Amino acid sequence: MSLIPYGRQNISEEDIRAVVDVLRSDYLTQGPVVPAFEKLVASYCGAAHAVAVNSATSALHIACMALGVGPGDLVWTSPITFVASANCARYCGADVDFVDVDPHTYNMSVERLAEKLELASRAGRLPKVVIPVHLSGQVCEMDAIHALSVKYGFRLIEDASHAIGGRYKGKQVGSCDYSDITVFSFHPVKIITTGEGGMAVTNDAELVKRMARLRSHGITRYPSEMTQPPDGSWYYQQIELGYNYRMTDIHAALGVSQMERLDQFIEERHAIAQRYEKLLENTPVRRPWQHPDSYSGLHLYIVRIEQDAMKGSHREVFERMRAEGVGVNLHYIPVYRQPYYQNMGYRREDFPEAERYYGEAITLPIYPGLTPDQQGEVVRRLLTPSGYQTIF
Numbered sequence: 509m510s511l512i513p514y515g516r517q518n519i520s521e522e523d524i525r526a527v528v529d530v531l532r533s534d535y536l537t538q539g540p541v542v543p544a545f546e547k548l549v550a551s552y553c554g555a556a557h558a559v560a561v562n563s564a565t566s567a568l569h570i571a572c573m574a575l576g577v578g579p580g581d582l583v584w585t586s587p588i589t590f591v592a593s594a595n596c597a598r599y600c601g602a603d604v605d606f607v608d609v610d611p612h613t614y615n616m617s618v619e620r621l622a623e624k625l626e627l628a629s630r631a632g633r634l635p636k637v638v639i640p641v642h643l644s645g646q647v648c649e650m651d652a653i654h655a656l657s658v659k660y661g662f663r664l665i666e667d668a669s670h671a672i673g674g675r676y677k678g679k680q681v682g683s684c685d686y687s688d689i690t691v692f693s694f695h696p697v698k699i700i701t702t703g704e705g706g707m708a709v710t711n712d713a714e715l716v717k718r719m720a721r722l723r724s725h726g727i728t729r730y731p732s733e734m735t736q737p738p739d740g741s742w743y744y745q746q747i748e749l750g751y752n753y754r755m756t757d758i759h760a761a762l763g764v765s766q767m768e769r770l771d772q773f774i775e776e777r778h779a780i781a782q783r784y785e786k787l788l789e790n791t792p793v794r795r796p797w798q799h800p801d802s803y804s805g806l807h808l809y810i811v812r813i814e815q816d817a818m819k820g821s822h823r824e825v826f827e828r829m830r831a832e833g834v835g836v837n838l839h840y841i842p843v844y845r846q847p848y849y850q851n852m853g854y855r856r857e858d859f860p861e862a863e864r865y866y867g868e869a870i871t872l873p874i875y876p877g878l879t880p881d882q883q884g885e886v887v888r889r890l891l892t893p894s895g896y897q898t899i900f
Contacts, residue, residue: 512886513835515697515807518773518876526765530757541757545764546707549672549692552767553682555709557716560760561723564669564693564706566753568596568639570722571689571708574715575637575663577602584624585639585667586616587842587862593641593667594843602636604852606844608859612797614810614869615648616640617861618656625660637663642671642681644839645699645805646798650676650686669693672700673774674805681805682709689715694759697875699773699805700766702759726750776876777806783880784809784872787887792817794868808839811890812868818891822867825890829870834889837871 530541546558561567577583583597587606594604607624610617621638628634638657640648650666657664664687668674672692674681682690689712694705710716721728726748731738734745781796788795792814798804818825829836842862844854856863872886 511833511835512873512878512882513875514837514871514873515875516877517696517701518769520765520769522768523762523765526761527758530761533757535757537754537756537758539757541760541764542755545702545755545760545767548764548767549682549707550709552770553672553680553684553690553709555682555684555690556711557713558707558709559716559719559723560705560707560755560763561753562706562755562759563704563753564667564691564695565592565596566723566751567691567706567708568592568665568667569599569751570719570753571665571691572596572600572602572637573722574718575665575688577637581636582633583637583639584621584635585843586641586643587844587859588614588643588840588865589641589667589843590669590840591843591846593639594849596639597637604849605635606842606854606859606862607638609861609865611861611864613646613648613799614643614865615646616653618649618652621653622656625656629660634660635662637665639665639667641667641669642674642805644796644808644810645670645674646796647671647674647676647681647802647804649799649801651801654686663688666690669695669698669706670807671805672698673770675803677801684709684711688712689719694763694766697807699777699807700763700770702755702763702766705755705759705763721747722750723753724750725752773876774805777874780874780878780883781806781809783883784874784887787883791891793890806874809872809874810839810869811872812865813870815868822870826870829889832889834886835873838866838869839871842866 542560546560550558577600579601581602583602584605585593588609597604607616608620666687668681668690671681684690689708689710692707694702727744727746729744794812796810
């Protein structure tokens with residue numbers, strides 16, 4: 509059988525024409541399409557401002573910088589995430605710690621966060637920034653996390669790399685009702701793509717100014733931000749040390765076109781998830797639980813296996829499915845297990861839920877265009893050794 513990947517981009521003829529139009533225009537980068545994309549995403553999310561960059565990693569980095577994260581500061585995030593959610597703080601010279609995950613959503617646990625904050629408060633070592641991660645597109649319990657931020661005085665960055673198009677308590681992810689900044693990813697396997705790219709959205713005018721500078725070498729062309737009157741119309745100033753994190757108009761054109769189908773993509777993902785729900789009923793497979801306050805973007809469909817009932821170890825099931833042409837994945841290896849972070853002294857026993865998750869989780873294919881027949885094949889391959897039958 510041909511490979512069924514866990515995710516893939518969906519590119520239309522309209523997407524191709526949008527990119528070609530930019531290639532035929534006067535601007536390939538720093539033209540009018542990037543700001544148009546920013547306005548489109550900000551408007552969709554109900555946020556005031558947006559800053560497009562070349563990756564979600566870059567967006568996380570400049571978000572941390574804009575909030576003043578630096579050496580001696582502490583940033584907390586989830587251990588079940590891609591390493592970028594933690595690395596962004598390390599880029600700033602800050603220390604990182606992790607909050608164990610909820611056993612149902614696999615997002616940062618509010619209970620563990622509250623406990624950890626109480627201990628940190630007594631020790632006089634509270635985080636400057638907390639980065640909740642909306643794993644698979646399901647939104648963290650942001651109202652409770654925000655309430656803790658008010659109580660303990662930390663800032664919030666939502667890592668919504670998986671979550672554009674989702675909603676929380678009726679509002680679009682990215683509205684920043686409960687956070688200072690929200691970050692999106694537009695990598696090819698994400699819900700919409702710009703090839704590579706990311707975006708930070710915020711309602712804070714000062715934060716957006718600083719992030720816009722930081723993505724472009726720390727340079728400003730606005731006289732109001734300069735230390736002296738401009739020498740002429742050509743003049744610019746480097747106010748601080750920034751980076752070349754700019755998004756090109758080529759990438760933004762693809763993003764603008766993809767945004768037209770964002771809601772359609774989300775609907776298709778939910779239809780696929782509903783089919784999985786029916787196919788996996790009465791099987792030894794734990795299906796993803798959806799919090800009633802969250803309408804997930806469903807970037808990922810993560811199941812957990814009961815190893816005894818499946819008649820094979822987690823690793824055996826995973827490797828067999830890959831060998832048989834189903835491109836399953838595992839999102840993610842707990843960050844503290846990575847050699848770079850292991851060397852900092854994290855203990856696996858401090859994160860029991862993350863450890864249990866890592867020993868059972870498998871990401872099944874989900875993307876627009878995945879057919880019912882392909883889904884049936886995925887489930888057959890998953891269940892074959894267990895002896896369980898399902899309706900295909």
